[in-house]
Amino acid sequence: MVPNAIIETRGLSKIYGSGAQSTTALDSLNLQVNQGEIFGYLGPNGAGKTTTIRLLLDLIRPSAGAATIFGDDIRAKSVDIHRRIGFLPGELSLWEGRSGKQIINFVANVRGDADGILKQAEKIAERLELDTTKRVRDLSSGNKRKLGLVLALMHDPELLILDEPTNGLDPLVQQTFHEMMNEYRQRGKTVFLSSHVLSEVQAICDRVGILRDGDLKAVESVEGLTQVEFHHIEVSYREAVPPELRERLAGMPQVSDVAVHGRRLDLRLVGDFDPLLRELGAGYVELLRIEEPTLEDIFLAFYSDKEKV
């Protein structure tokens, strides 16, 4: 075992069902998450992210392989491991009739050192602007998510396992969350978070694992991933698309997929905007629309580039 590995999986697999109706949700996952890093676990819906997290938490049992957290087997030492981790499920469900405070009190009591944990919970709730006196049924989905974050963070765990943590959070709270994660990392703690939002992963993660159809395709640094970052661009001109522009753009190495639809020009740009903007200025631009690539786009681009290499 590598000394600073906090999470380590070896051939971890999960097959749901049996016989002809079986589905491989996770196929021989070999993954290592090191101490002090924020590891983003990326993949489209159904890729196996939540299955991995549920396996790590011993909520479901592997069909093959094994995993350790803090060097301990996830099954044999699950209670000890759970003492040292904080978890936020993707679909957070809490007791609807109870207030946030009641749930926080219960979880703090189960974790022990309730006084210290409760003080910490209060601080986090204040920072996230969460009213813990309200019943869960009266909380918006965003506020439920905040409560989930309080529950995951309040005992200052060594490892955070977060499944789509910012789902339903407004941008301001997302920003606060990113700050909290950065502070968390600075204190040498580890975060394993799943997401399908690339910008979030880019904002806070050190490394990412890309998962597709239960198969870990790559583990990359965020820098490595952003090297293939591109944008879809749509330019609408007041009049016709300037003559010869299409040819000039096709000659630019960072531009591809150029298509003209009447007065509209579509293209894909990799890298800086400046050279492109200079060319686009050949005509009167009425509208410039820039679309972030989807994770699937990045994923496909990442692999087509790899194949080219």
Place this chain on the structure above:
Amino acid sequence: MAGIVLGNTLRSAWKQILYWGFGMGLLGVYIVFIGSDADIVQGYASLFESMPPAMLQAFGASSLELFSSTEGWFVSIFVSEVIIFLSIFAVMAGLNITANDENSGNLDVLLSLPISRATFLMERWIAYALLGLGILLFTAALTLGAMALFSPAADTGVVLLSMLNLYPGTLLVMTVTCLLAAVLRRRAVAIALAAAFVVASFLFNLIGAAASGAIADLMQQLSYFSHAGGEDIVLGTHDPAGAGALLIIVAIGFLVSVKMFDSRDIGL
């Protein structure tokens, strides 16, 4: 932290003692009140005397001798109804141990805490077992109070014992439901099978008591209703082995539940 789940469950569910206990207790008070009128009891006895045994069983009375005393009359009428209510409570309690939280997704949060599945299930089970006992005692307190008021000559000790004899059957239904939920995961299937278990037990007891022969005897012995009633206690023919057998089955069922719950995937 040992006992946290137990304490939390009791804190959040203790009102069930009031709701169930008050409801069944009021029924008991009403029956005690009716039973305080000797003419009414005599009327019941005359009515039942004209019934065939099977019909008599359907009304929850196994012997006309029961109607010769207030406590006998009360036990035959009241206890046979309370056992149905307690069975319903027990199914609901059995579902509350794991199935409801699993169905709603709460179990993901609970089992990510530093508590083992076995401890969780055990503390929940104990909590609901205590709630069941609380309901029974609350019901008994109300009815025995009414009995002291309206029928002071009645043997309240016999009535109390008859009511407490319902407890092993209640635990059995709760444990069977818990076991079904631990094995099957799907709450709707667990509910259906637990309800089928209660209804089948009721019918086995009914048919077994009404018919004669070895098969009928076996059917009755297989029903928890036949071991959980109080009529044998009133008649002085009670064999505690039946209740003991129920408790042994409860212990085995509980251990199997823990084993099954510990070995399967959660929340799918």
